[in-house]
Structure formats: C-alpha cells, structure tokens
Amino acid sequence: MNDTARRFYAERDARTVQYGADTAALERPIAVLVATDATSRSAQVSALALVNMLARVHRRLHLVVPVADLRARALVDARTLADAMITTVTAINPVLALTTAPTPTSIPANAITIGIGTELPTGLDLYLGWRGGRGEIATASCRASSASEEEHILGAATAACLAAAMAFRATHGSAIRPTCLNLLERTADTDAGTTSRTGPVDVGNVLVVGAGAVSQALFYWLREIGVVGKWDIVDGDFAELHNTNRCLGMTSADAGWPNALPRGESRPKANIAAELTGAHPHPHWYDTWPDLAYAPRYDLVLPLANERGVRAQIAALGEPILLHSTTSPNWTAELHRHIPDRDDCPACRIPAAQASSFLCATGPAIPATQESPDAALPFLSATAGLLLAAGLLELHEENELVTGRQNHWRLHLELGHRLWQSAIHLNNGCPHTLPPAVRQTLHTPAPGRWSNIDPAI
Ligand SMILES: [Zn+2]
Structure with missing residues (x-):
C-alpha cells in the first residue's frame, strides 16, 4: 500500500x-x-x-x-x-x-x-x-x-x-x-413470503430532516424504486471522508478527497442526497433554517437526524404520523413509527443523552466516542434506508404499519439465529406530544394527506 x-x-x-x-x-x-x-x-x-x-x-x-x-x-x-x-x-x-x-x-x-x-x-x-x-x-x-x-x-x-x-x-x-x-x-x-410493492413512492410532499447515512440510503433506493411529490431535505452538515464508509450516495470527491487526496471542497450532505432523486436541498440546520416559517404544509416529515435536539422539535410539530429508521452499534437496522397519543415520540424513544444505552453486552462494537455516536457500516445504513423506503411503499391508513400495536421493528444483521424483534412503546406521559386540541388547531385548517391517522385532526 x-x-x-x-x-x-x-x-x-x-x-x-x-x-x-x-x-x-x-x-x-x-x-x-x-x-x-x-x-x-x-x-x-x-x-x-x-x-x-x-x-x-x-x-x-x-x-x-x-x-x-x-x-x-x-x-x-x-x-x-x-x-x-x-x-x-x-x-x-x-x-x-x-x-x-x-x-x-x-x-x-x-x-x-x-x-x-x-x-x-x-x-x-x-x-x-x-x-x-x-x-x-x-x-x-x-x-x-x-x-x-x-x-x-x-x-x-x-x-x-x-x-x-x-x-x-x-x-x-x-x-x-x-x-x-x-x-x-x-x-x-x-x-419470508414474496409480498412486494412497486414504485414510485407516492406519499405526498415530504420534508426529510437530516442527510446522514440513513437518509443517503433512503434517497439512493428512492432513485432506483422511483418517487413522486415535492421532497425537501434540510441538513447543515458537510460531507467528510469518514462519512463515505456508509453513505450510499456519497463519493470521495463529495467529501473533498478527489483522487484520494484532500485537495477538493467538501459538499453539503443535503445537496448530495437531493441530487439522487431531484429533491430540493436546504443546506441549513433544521432549527436555524430560515425558510422553515415559509415552508408549505408537508404531508409527511421524516426525522432522520439526531443532533441539536431535532427529534424533540419534530415531535412537537403534532404530525399525525412520523416514520423513521436508525442503525445502532449492535448490528441492527430499525424502523420506528410514532402516532400521537398511541405511541411514544422519537425523542422519548431515542433520548440524545442515552445513545450509548444501545450498547448491550452482545454487540461487537467498541463503545461510541462522544464525537461519533452514529458509527455504522454501509449495509446497516443501507438496510435502514431500504426498510424506511419499504414502509413508504406500503404507507396506507389501513395498513398494519399504521393500525398495528407494534411500532418498532429491529432487524439483526449479525445474522444470528433470529433476525427480527418487534416492540410496542406506549406514550407514557411524553412531554413532547402536543395535546389533541392543539394538534387540531394546528392541522385541521389545512389537513395533510395522512391527517386521518390522528383522530384529533
Ligand atoms: Zn416524547
């Protein structure tokens, strides 16, 4: 070498x-x-x-x-x-x-x-x-x-x-x-049966918050599966070379290392992901995004970021349903659903300060250091993104993904004896969920495509 x-x-x-x-x-x-x-x-x-x-x-x-x-x-x-x-x-x-x-x-x-x-x-x-x-x-x-x-x-x-x-x-x-x-x-x-769905993914106008590895994988798969609707993606971060170990849409030149030398300019992650499907990139942090006040009413918000308290901020939007996926240091790719009152919220499910609680004794990962709680491998991020893309393909008010009690599915890619685990997380006094009357005030005047999922709207 x-x-x-x-x-x-x-x-x-x-x-x-x-x-x-x-x-x-x-x-x-x-x-x-x-x-x-x-x-x-x-x-x-x-x-x-x-x-x-x-x-x-x-x-x-x-x-x-x-x-x-x-x-x-x-x-x-x-x-x-x-x-x-x-x-x-x-x-x-x-x-x-x-x-x-x-x-x-x-x-x-x-x-x-x-x-x-x-x-x-x-x-x-x-x-x-x-x-x-x-x-x-x-x-x-x-x-x-x-x-x-x-x-x-x-x-x-x-x-x-x-x-x-x-x-x-x-x-x-x-x-x-x-x-x-x-x-x-x-x-x-x-x-495992052969149930399938064909694209394009058609879930209305979508805001994706975060352009990290799972988001990159989602856009990579949407490019191949097909997607319609207006999609916005917001993330203030720039590509770094160590992100290319797991971001399916990112090249070394995107990270400022063309020809393997650190001589180029790093590009915004939002732009790299958006280019995959023709989505609209917004290279800003969600909490300081100047256009947020003028943004349209989105049909669906996908919270795919974990920094700057973004999960709690998105939980407080009072959306009728939130779907997202994650990886963990324990070889898992996970799909999450959050419906107000029925389920817990994204901030309660994955508290920022407790990211290390995912480290159980069975995992081979070295405990995450403070600056990198989201270390992952490419197939973990890719599978998490595909799991979310599959969820979007089947999103329907009467689908079990929406009506079922289970709201958290964990896929174990160390490929041991059992691959799937599912869980039910109840809303036990989540401080982030808006009361039904507030959700009604916010959303009833201009209901989005999935508003019927929340009886309060
Ligand atoms: Zn909560």
Whole structure:
C-alpha cells in the first residue's frame, strides 16, 4: 500500500474500525460474479448496490461482469453495467485494488466469492436470489426472478444488503448463514413470503430532516424504486471522508478527497442526497433554517437526524404520523413509527443523552466516542434506508404499519439465529406530544394527506 492509500484509509475507515472491523480482514479480496443471465433491471440494481456497499469498507474487489446495457439508474453516468460498476466503486474508493474479468477465471486466491444469477460456477461462498419483495442469500445458486421486473426491485435490493452484511462477517471469520428476508412483511427465513410493492413512492410532499447515512440510503433506493411529490431535505452538515464508509450516495470527491487526496471542497450532505432523486436541498440546520416559517404544509416529515435536539422539535410539530429508521452499534437496522397519543415520540424513544444505552453486552462494537455516536457500516445504513423506503411503499391508513400495536421493528444483521424483534412503546406521559386540541388547531385548517391517522385532526 502506498502513502496515498495509507492516508486515505486512515481517514476514511475511522468509523469502520470503531465499529469493530479488523483492517487485515478488510484487505481480503471480495469477488462479485454477475452471470450472463443476470442483466435484468432488478439484477443490476442488486449488483450496483452490492459493489457500492463493498467498496466502502473492503479494499480489494474483483468484478466479473457480462456485457450488458445499463438498465438500473445507478449512482454514476455510464452506458453499460460494467462501466457503471467500475465507475461507482472507484468514485467511492479511488485507491481500491480493483481487478476485472469478463469470465469467472483468475479469481484471486482467498477471495470471498459472491454470485448473482444462475449461470455461475458451483462452490462460490454466497449466491444472491430474489422473488418479489423477498431477498435471499444462499450457498447454492438461487433463481433471481426476471419476470415483471419492477415488483422484484425490493427483493433484489434486500439481497444486496444481506450479501454485503454476510461478506463483511465472512471476512471476519463468520460462517455463511443462508437466509431470506422480506422488509415489507418484516419476516425472515421460512416465514419470508414474496409480498412486494412497486414504485414510485407516492406519499405526498415530504420534508426529510437530516442527510446522514440513513437518509443517503433512503434517497439512493428512492432513485432506483422511483418517487413522486415535492421532497425537501434540510441538513447543515458537510460531507467528510469518514462519512463515505456508509453513505450510499456519497463519493470521495463529495467529501473533498478527489483522487484520494484532500485537495477538493467538501459538499453539503443535503445537496448530495437531493441530487439522487431531484429533491430540493436546504443546506441549513433544521432549527436555524430560515425558510422553515415559509415552508408549505408537508404531508409527511421524516426525522432522520439526531443532533441539536431535532427529534424533540419534530415531535412537537403534532404530525399525525412520523416514520423513521436508525442503525445502532449492535448490528441492527430499525424502523420506528410514532402516532400521537398511541405511541411514544422519537425523542422519548431515542433520548440524545442515552445513545450509548444501545450498547448491550452482545454487540461487537467498541463503545461510541462522544464525537461519533452514529458509527455504522454501509449495509446497516443501507438496510435502514431500504426498510424506511419499504414502509413508504406500503404507507396506507389501513395498513398494519399504521393500525398495528407494534411500532418498532429491529432487524439483526449479525445474522444470528433470529433476525427480527418487534416492540410496542406506549406514550407514557411524553412531554413532547402536543395535546389533541392543539394538534387540531394546528392541522385541521389545512389537513395533510395522512391527517386521518390522528383522530384529533
Ligand atoms: Zn416524547
């Protein structure tokens, strides 16, 4: 490794190492083999997301990609799938040790091998598959459905998250653990069905507060799934190189490190996320956002930030429903729902001062330092963003996501025995929730699309 690479990794991988990564394990090669029969849009979404996540932590990649026109929307401009994959990984990591081949020969020794499609050699470590909303990783080739492609995008994206999680764990010595997962059903393994939804996400006008890793992942997936409505995103923060270890929409140039050197300008996180879908960026902190007073009435507010007391401020808006997702130091991606009076609020669920309470004895993470309570790995943020995107695809007044008692779903991506846990958090005298009469005064004159969810409005 040369000095440029050493300096780049020292800066970029601070949070990855904080999360418990072993830098020697990150040097182990990962080979991704895309079969000649895996060129559908869903297969391309899966392949591009997988290498996007891998390049953010692993330092050696080998790509085997067939000749195919690009059909996914992708993070970069490209004409072919191979161009898109190569340009994506080198934009994320300019010092990546990258090799490519048109056929599955000369795979680096000791590589973790991952296959997408069916026309593949036997004996790879891991194969991706999907049907509808169900994503799968297996130790034998599994069919990736190609009929009526849009309904398979969610499963293909889910399979990519599972594969990236498993690859990371495999480089750190874990055995391959085959599994199936459906983020809409919030089911796994033998329970996982093929329920799916197609885009575009259509939930009205949306305000996204925060452009960190989960938000970046949400916008990355919305780009592939499709989205309509006016979306605003507000965040005053600028990209830093150590954010690129988990922000799916962010390149090293965005963080001011073009060509792996700290010679560029860092860009606002809000702009980086907004560009993915054509949303409107507002590079300000929510609490000092000058346009807030003039902002339209949003149908939905997504609280995806955790600093400057933002959760309590958003809880006090009296919105009929708040949805958001998070990662934790314990290998989880979590979906949260908050309906006034029924559920607790985001500030009560995740108190700012107690972020470290997520550190339980089972987690491998090194306790978060004060300046970085949100260390995560790319597949955790990616899965949290996809979990929220799935929630938005199914958002409906009569859906169990809205009507059910459960309001917190936790997905364990250390891929142990049990993947899902759900919980019910009641509103036990939350000081942030507005009384029904105040919510009525605020929202009844101009009800938003989801106002019926709150009986007070
Ligand atoms: Zn509260």
